[in-house]
Amino acid sequence: MSSYNRNPKGKNQHKYDEVFELRLEAALRGYHCELKTSNHEISELLKADYGIDKSASTVKRRRKDLGLTGGAATMKKMAKSDVVQSVLGKIDKDPAKRMGDSVILPRKIVWEIMQEHDKDSFALREPTAKKVFRVAKYPIGIHQRWSCNGHDKMYKIGYPIWAIVDDAAGKILKAWEFQGMPIQTTTDCGSETTLLYGIVNTLRDTYHSDIDSIEVPPHVYLRSVHNISVEWQWLRLRLDFGDNCVIAFNDGVAKGYYNSQDPEQYELSQWLWPRFIQAGLDEYAAFRNSVKMRKExxxxxxxxxxxxxxxxxxxxxxxxxxxxxxxxxxxxQMKRDMSGDALIAFSTPEFAARAQIVYDSLHIQKLTEENIWHVFLAMLPVVFPQRVQSA
Structure with missing residues (x-):
């Protein structure tokens, strides 16, 4: 046997691909934020979502290197005081007492800490809804049906919300990402849905006339209690985000930070608050989409x-x-004919560009319920310099 070692340093021929490694790390961190801890499931999702082929053992090793651990492992390496502080810190930032955090802790531990330090919050979560008769759905796949609806609970502060949910998977969708349409859409009978009815019927007739529109209508109107895939999201949205958002908005009004009768304050608010709300909705959707359904x-x-x-x-x-x-x-082209982005924008493009420059100059890392009114007050005299001159 030869004593010559052809590779004394033990290096293989794989080159380090920084872009790939950053992409893999971002994906693993994303799954961790979705509370996914099964290495086999993450391996399958990497293949399906990103085209990354990694075995479960490799996933386990990489998650360990990145410090992405499940609840039991987190408890072993965190001091009890740190665990308690993590839960209490989130409670302090949650006036409505309903949100979670990205640190994975056993449910029992969180429950025990909240029982000891914030027992009254459990009374706020008691369900009181009446039972509605249901029949089983038999979905054939994703994009079979999109359940659509608007949420009016935030109209009280002036910001309507609209959502689309895949009826089979229950996932909140960004419809523009898929470059296609479902077999069917469903909404309640609200007046704002008539335009959607016309659009989906036209698209089906134009591109998929082979599908029988009598047997499988492109759009179906349902009572709200039966359009449940999207309707059930509204309660969770209000509890997890909406109530806190309304509290923060009204707090600014009560403290004199904002006067809706002032045209300049109103215009800036119409640019800043939708930005904050959309970020909150994106976080809510990411969290709800990652929650595991119970086994049935x-x-x-x-x-x-x-x-x-x-x-x-x-x-x-x-x-x-x-x-x-x-x-x-x-x-x-249809969107452009209907006024384009201005159709759903709260500000004109000219004002939005001016406000964005001022916002960027403040180097705000993230808008929160705690800082949004401070950002508003800092931007106001810069966006409208004439206010300072007149004062």
Missing amino acids: SDKPGPSAMSCNTAFSLPEKWGGRNCLLPVDVDVIA
């Missing part, structure tokens, strides 16, 4: 998995991808 052995469709998993891996519950392709250039 007799339920048709997905169970015992998160909405993200059910959507990315429909074959795990016997589903398929039902997305119908459309010409996105035609959709873009």
Whole structure:
């Protein structure tokens, strides 16, 4: 046997790809924020979502290197005082007492800490809704049906919300990402839905006339209590985000930070608050999409998995991808004909550009309920310098 070592330093021929490693790290951190701790499931999701082929053992090793641990492992390396402070710190930032955090802790531990330090919050979470008769759904796949609806609970501070949820997976969607349409959309009978009815019928007739519109209508109107895939999101949104948002907005009014009768204050508020609310909605959607459903052995469709998993891996519950392709250039032109981004914007493009420059100059890392009115007051004299001159 030769004593010559052809590779004395033990280096293999794989080159370090910094872009790939950063992409992998971002994906693993994203799954961690979604409270995913199964290495096998993460391995499958990496393949489905990013085209990254990593074994469960490799995923386990990389998660360990990044310090991404589950609840039991977190408890072993965190001092009891740090665990308590992590929970209490989140409670202090949550006036409505309903949010969670990105640190994965056992549910029992969080419950015990809240029972000891904030027992009254449990009374705020008691469900009081009446039972509504339901029948089982038998989904055939994702994009079979999009459940759509508007949320009016934040109209009280002037900001309407609209959401689309995949009926099979229960995932909150960013519809523009898919470059297609579902087989069917559903809404309640609100007056704002008539335009959507016309659009989806036109698209189906134009691009998929082979689907029988009598047997499978492009759009169906339902009572709100039956359009449940999107309707059930509203309670959780109000409890997790909406109530706190309204409290923060009204607090600024009560303290004299904001006067809606002042045109300049109103214009700046219409730019700043939608920015804050959209960021909060994105965080809410990311969290709700990552929550694991309870296991229901007799339920048709997905169970015992998160909405993200059910959507990315429909074959795990016997589903398929039902997305119908459309010409996105035609959709873009339709949007332009309907006023484009101005249709859903709260500010004019000219004012938005001016406000963005001022906002960037403040180097704000993140808008929060605690700092948004301070940012508002800092921006106001810079966006409207004539206020300082007149004063």
